[in-house]
Amino acid sequence: MMIGTTEIIVIAVAALVLFGATALPKFARSLGQAKKEFQKGIKEGAASETEDEPEKETPKASSGRGKKPKRKKQSPKQSRKS
Known part of the structure; x- marks a missing residue:
């Protein structure tokens, strides 16, 4: 819905009547x-x-051919609890 010329004129006249010529x-x-x-x-x-x-530099993705991460060895008691 577009506002046409007629609607703009009606709005301007209404504003002029409501607010007055000095306040507008x-x-x-x-x-x-x-x-x-x-x-x-x-x-x-x-x-x-x-x-x-x-800008922050993003770290490069590894190819997966590097060193494997070391895992912490679990005692037999710890593996049974989890």
Whole structure:
């Protein structure tokens, strides 16, 4: 559902009647400033996020042909308990 030209005109007239001719420019100005601050905050957040987390090198996967890990020997009593 798209908002057409007629709907925009009706909304503008209703806003003019509700808020008055003097308050409407102040409201629009504060809305624009809020949008600007919000976009600025998003850009700063994205920039600080990339600066905080430098790229980490991932360890290379082993081929499985190296040394086998040493296992701890269990006594016969320990193997029966588990």
